[in-house]
Amino acid sequence: MSFAFLCHHNSFIIYGSLEKPSLSNWSRVTHMSVGSGMIVSALFAVAGYATFTGYTQGDIFENYCKNDDLATFGRFCFGISIITTFPLECFVTREVVSNVFFNGTLNNHAHVAITVLIVAACTALSLAYDCLGIVLVLNGVICATPLIFIIPSACYIKLSTESWFHGGNLIPCLILIAGVFVMTTGLIMAVMFPQDCSHGAEMFYCSVSNLSSSTSSTDLLLQNSTEI
Known part of the structure; x- marks a missing residue:
């Protein structure tokens, strides 16, 4: 119930965007998307906690050191996924702007312009503040x-x-x-x-000076745990 009420403001817009809007298609899309999202989240949560245990951060990428190339590639992929999914959150804002200022009708140029403006404003705000x-x-x-x-x-x-x-x-x-x-x-x-906002702050095991910079984050954690 919580999930349904939290997402209902997007539901009608997404339903209308289906090629063949029907309850069966809507049910299939929602179950597949939520189900796959749950599986991916569970896999990352279990793997993250199994690796870092009590040091696990809310953002699992915060557990990896800056010199970990594989983690850096993962951050890049995560950023791409956010870029492609973020406009979904702007649908409602664009719909409100369309109804208030354009009587609910937008041509293609205005549609693209308003979308880009909303996304650009949100992006600028997020870049201006670290947390x-x-x-x-x-x-x-x-x-x-x-x-x-x-x-x-x-x-x-x-x-x-x-x-x-x-x-x-x-x-x-x-x-x-x-x-x-x-x-x-x-x-x-x-x-x-x-x-407190600790975004971008490396974990304590990343600052060990006597270890090679090529050592992975997991190896660093295991070695520090052994020393402790």
């Missing part, structure tokens, strides 16, 4: 949490003919309370205890 984690945190607690938990539950309870304490409204009430708790707690934690 934008706080943006994701605030977006999650202020936007995503109400969208996923609070608003749907409140609408269900409002439209229900039964009282709040009726058995049929018990689950929506619990979800609503949990959503308010998560939103309040998350906002307080984000403001009072902001996360």
